[in-house]
Amino acid sequence: MATIGLDKLYYAKITEDAGGEETYASPVQLAKAMTAELSVELAEATLYADDGAAEIVKEFKSGTLSLGVDDIGATAASDLTGATIDKNGVVVSASEDGGEPVAVGFRAKKSNGKYKYFWLYRVKFGIPATNLATKGDSITFSTPTIEGTILRRNKPDAKGAHPWKAEVTEGDTTVTAATISNWYKTVYEPSYGASAPTE
Template sequence: MPTIYGLDMFHFAEVIQDDEKDLIFGKPERLPGAVSVKVDPKSEQTKFWADNGVFDNFNSMGDIDFEAEMADMPLDIQNKIYGRQVENGVSFASSDDQPIYLAFGFRSKISTGGYRYYWFLKGLPELLGNEAKTKEEKVDPQSIKFKVGFQQLQNPKGKNRWHSVAEDTDTFNGEGWFDQVVYDGLPFAANTGSKATDLGK
């Protein structure tokens, strides 16, 4: 049985449009310095009672809390994600800022070889916090915690999906996973070649 370990290749992409008319993502961009990821999907279970017992169960999806810890988030990427205004090289955060909806991807190693790949498909980031402390005798680097609330896609092409995952096998090749946001598996079909391109077109 394989074991999952390691983490790298943080990527994000803007959700440019997700409504009844179309589903469009921007080109993924790399976020270096992956440290950890935590995903906490909330769901509520309703029991239906009949014949003096539980006859059926129904799950309803709630919030999907996501936290990515990274070495740092470059200022130009912060400006893009949070919609900040830049004046003469100075970045200003204000109550008028409009954060973008985004997708977030990464990969982990598999002990049997290859990687397991992930995309979380549509989320709105929370405001970014700051932590810092004075330099001591022993260096203690500070990291960034990036929190996002994810939801399901709205356009019919998205099929109400909120998450995609795949891993390297004899029949799947993850090359090209980070070239686009993967919300449809069709480009990875065997007759399309080993690299997925032009997803959704």
């Protein structure tokens, strides 16, 4: 089903242990979301046998997330890009800056009024692009765009896989109300076992 909206853009800082496995901080709101473009790059391999393709493997390699937002506050700019906030509250960007990866969550409204929720487990952002224009006869809003590279997370899930994205659609019969209501309280951790309970 088509989506008609985008909101509730959050991020969670990542702490890594000695083995590189992630622990996520409590999610905080990043900004008011305007656009989100997600593209994925796959690693592909084809095994040929008996004059034909015998096996084809396609695996997630990386992705790109481009976010159009209304504004990036000082704290979020520091967390996402590695910029420094000086004693006067000024955000200072240096050529040596390099932000640490964060988890990014958001939701998209569907045409039936329900939402599709997302968590991207590991996104490393670059410097936000800024578009400025002088005021003319009409009003034009200039808003920042920030682009990040999506990576798989280092920490394996219960199946030993390394997820890069979690998504759920509100109202699906196997989705509990608690999954939706807790989506922004913590970064979602995959849970396997028996089939999901219904409510």
